[in-house]
Every structure is written in structure tokens, then in C-alpha cells.
Amino acid sequence: MDFNFDAHQQFPLADRSFLNIVRRDIGKIAEAVGFTEAEVGRVSLVVTEMSTNLLKHVGSPGGELLVKPICQENGSVCGIELLCLDNGPGMSDPQRMMEDGVSTFGSMGQGLGAIKRQSDFFDIYSQRSTGTVILSRIYKKGKAPKVAARNEQGFEIGSIMVPKPGEKVSGDGWSLRLSYKGAYLIVLDGLGHGENAHAAAQSAVQSFQQQPKVAPSDMLRGVHAAIKKTRGAVGAIAHWNAETRSLAFCGIGNISGRLIGASQAKNLLSYNGTLGMNVPNTINDQQQTWERGQMIILHSDGLKSRWDLSKYPELTRHDATLIAAVLYKDNTRTLDDTLVVVVRATE
Known part of the structure; x- marks a missing residue:
């Protein structure tokens, strides 16, 4: 994969x-x-x-x-x-x-x-x-992934990440860790843009990769403690499990999340605060069902939050990266780094 x-x-x-x-x-x-x-x-x-x-x-x-x-x-x-x-x-x-x-x-x-x-x-x-x-x-020759290999973890993932015009690096960041029949995903936006924002996001990614595979809220607390010497970041972690048909989500700051189902869309709310600077004393995970065909879309504030998938008939049938690209094309603010990550349950 x-x-x-x-x-x-x-x-x-x-x-x-x-x-x-x-x-x-x-x-x-x-x-x-x-x-x-x-x-x-x-x-x-x-x-x-x-x-x-x-x-x-x-x-x-x-x-x-x-x-x-x-x-x-x-x-x-x-x-x-x-x-x-x-x-x-x-x-x-x-x-x-x-x-x-x-x-x-x-x-x-x-x-x-x-x-x-x-x-x-x-x-x-x-x-x-x-x-x-x-x-x-x-x-490259012989390197194209097989369809079975792409779907063996029970999900498809795609992303668009574009730095603010004029910047060489993105202050946004994301990373994935596989777990049994699912994965943990972190989506981040370092404060501001440019090298310092990029450094904050990458520091958070490194901490995320080293955290025990526990509840998203506990992992976020670990990331918060690890990046206190940076300028800070907002971030969210989602954990989905195809075996238990469950999704756990926790966010700090203005990373936007939306769970897309067959008949409705549900916003995933984050706590106020900034990783590395201040987070609430009590944070808990939101628990949702995770069924075949559902999608979770997470993005930084470089993307306008009022996008509407109903404007795009049949779009959800397409590749996850293409879905992210359509949302980016029509909703990027162009004044900041932009990150859109789309995950779809395949089983």
C-alpha cells in the first residue's frame, strides 16, 4: 500500500x-x-x-x-x-x-x-x-500496486497538500499508522506558515509515530507534551477499525472533520486549544460507526469549511485523492497552506 x-x-x-x-x-x-x-x-x-x-x-x-x-x-x-x-x-x-x-x-x-x-x-x-x-x-516498472494490496487494510486514503503560494514547504502535515483492520490518522496545521510552521507539524508527526496505539485523545496529549518547544499546531486524530465497525475521533483547534454516510453528513467537533501551548484539562473521543462506503474528510483551514459534496453527483464513487482534489480546486483560500485528507471504508 x-x-x-x-x-x-x-x-x-x-x-x-x-x-x-x-x-x-x-x-x-x-x-x-x-x-x-x-x-x-x-x-x-x-x-x-x-x-x-x-x-x-x-x-x-x-x-x-x-x-x-x-x-x-x-x-x-x-x-x-x-x-x-x-x-x-x-x-x-x-x-x-x-x-x-x-x-x-x-x-x-x-x-x-x-x-x-x-x-x-x-x-x-x-x-x-x-x-x-x-x-x-x-x-516505475513493476512498482504499480495490486488492487488487492490497496484494499487489504479495509480503507482507501488520498490527500492533497499544497503550500501557501510563495512557500517552499507546507506548514500542514499528516501521517498514518496501521493497526489491526484499520489505522490511526493525524492531520495537523502548524501555526502560521513557512519553515517554523512546517517544523511544528513535522515534530508533531514524529511524536505521533512514537505514541502507543491508544485512544486518539491520549495520543493527542502525548503530542501536545512533545511539541512545546515549537510554535505549536492544531491537530486531530482519527482511529477506525473495520472489524468493530467503529471510528474514534479527537481534535484540538480548527482542523475540520466530517463523516460522510450514505444518507447524511456529520461534523466532527474539536476542542478549543493549541497543541504545544494549551489544551483542555479533559478531552474525550467522539465515537461513531464506521461502515463500508463511509468516508471521513479532514482538512486544515486553508480549505473553506462550507463545501458541499451534494454539488458533485457521483463524486464519492471516485478515487479518494481525486475527491480531495475537487474540494481543493473549488474551496482553497489560496492565502494559506491547504491540506485535505479523504479516507473511505472499503469493507
């Missing part, structure tokens, strides 16, 4: 003059993580098709590409994830648009089909008036 804790690198596409620069820089990322010449060529082709489609159908100021290496549990890089986000007119039938020769703009209509063919994993979400998000993952 792949777990990706790094931030996405953002490549805005204001106009066609940026295309060669973006293609070159993303190609360098692929080379740096050990892709072969042929694999770099696949990445460059996907970037070219994504960028061309984006500029053709959206126009100025264009949209953006998000890119990050895909890492395995041992930290080794096994692939690259590419996302194309636009707020253009969208498509009413994106599956038909992937057929070669089909186009609503009079072009040859080969872009989406080419992206899918070059990708080891491909997903797309588009609807009229809300734009399009395309997800492509390209793996």
Missing part, C-alpha cells in the same frame, strides 16, 4: 508560454526520483496533453497542475502522481470525450485517451459549469 505524506508541487498555467517550462520542470522531478528515459517520456506526454487541454478549453488565467512522487511504506519512490485542475466549462460526458476523435472544440480529440493510455492509474471527474479534475499515476 502507498502512503504519501509529502506536499504536492504546484505548477500554475497562466498561458501557453508556461507549457515548456512546466514540462521541463516536471520531467526533472521524474528524473530525480529515478525514472528511466522511457518513463520520463510517459510523464512528459501526460503533462503535455494535460496542459494543452487545459489551455485550449479554459484559456487565461488557465488552471494548474499538482505533482508529487508516490512513496511506498519504506519511503522509496515508486511513481509520480499528476493532477490537472481547471474551472473551465466542464464536460457532461467525460467518458465519451476519452474516445479518440471525439471533441467538443473541433480538435482531434486524442488528449484524454492518450493520458489514460500512458497512465497506470487514471481517473477523471467533470461536469458542466464546475470544471474538470484529471488524475494520473505513473509507476
